[in-house]
Amino acid sequence: MPTDPVALLARARHALAADHPGVNGRVRVVSARYTAAVFSVHGPDGPMALKLHADPAAYAGEALAYALLADAAPVALLHAEGEASQSLLLEYLPDPADWSGPAAPVLLTEGVAAVHTASLRLADHATEAMAGFSLGALHSAPAPVWLADPGAFAEVLAAHLDAYGPHLVPLGHLDLKPEHLRRRADGRVVLLDVESVRPDVTGLIDLVTLPAVLRQAGHEVSAERVLGLYLDATTARGARWTGDTLKEALRAYAAATGLESLHGLDR
Structure with a gap:
């Protein structure tokens, strides 16, 4: 995964163009590691999260996890996946859970x-x-x-x-x-x-x-x-x-x- 912010944004734009047509709003880097990067993307229906993987196996594993858990566990919603760019378009959840309560x-x-x-x-x-x-x-x-x-x-x-x-x-x-x-x-x-x-x-x-x-x-x-x-x-x-x-x-x-x-x- 690129370390340069400009190169990261270019990679995100390429993934959107290749696998997620219609999602072309403002893109911002949320987190970046050498294995994966996460971006916020302003799509036609509001903000979404774009996750890019550097490793095909990690991409396939995460896609499988979301597919298995989508209707059975409280996980972020998967809007789309892009095999060519090894990307996932996910529900954007910027707000942390409140840990202060007894529940x-x-x-x-x-x-x-x-x-x-x-x-x-x-x-x-x-x-x-x-x-x-x-x-x-x-x-x-x-x-x-x-x-x-x-x-x-x-x-x-x-x-x-x-x-x-x-x-x-x-x-x-x-x-x-x-x-x-x-x-x-x-x-x-x-x-x-x-x-x-x-x-x-x-x-x-x-x-x-x-x-x-x-x-x-x-x-x-x-x-x-x-x-x-x-x-x-x-x-x-x-x-x-x-x-x-x-x-x-x-x-x-x-x-x-x-x-x-x-x-x-x-x-």
Whole structure:
């Protein structure tokens, strides 16, 4: 991705012309990294966000994430995607969520739970397309080579099978941080930066991350409370976890991945 602001704007203009005809208003750089850049664009129906990727795989992963989550989890709306320019035209959400109220931990946990359970609410054609990543398929497939303990990962998948059944696609691995929680004009809270959603691992790392993210946002929430919030949120969306089975899955996940701490969630 270009580092020069003029070159960045030229790249954005090229993407709009190539893949998003009719969107040609004022463009402003919002953020830029060597892997991706985000711009605000004033289109015919108001402001939108344009995201450009430098890596084709990252672009494809984010496009897939938005396609899977669009109707099933609180994420930014995808207006259009451009394969030629590796670009996404998204809902523009400049307003951060309000972390000051007592409802913030619940809202964040419910957003994460909605992502984790999203594939329970997919349309039939999407379920068929993702069948190779379902828990049933993953449980009988070779474990990812990067795992420290494949046997422990089999325990994680078995626990998820008990909690969700064989058809769940275990979406997760979000890039959770306070600035990635935004709000719409109607006050609804939305998760940003979903390109890290992966359909070949479980989302337990997001649960492990939740206590730290909440502390960063000024909420000292106990591990027991976080676990309870997650149990309530996933149960409301079709899961059959208990406190004990979720803790067992977390311990197996730590063993499988070499994770050093569960921040008290397994006690």
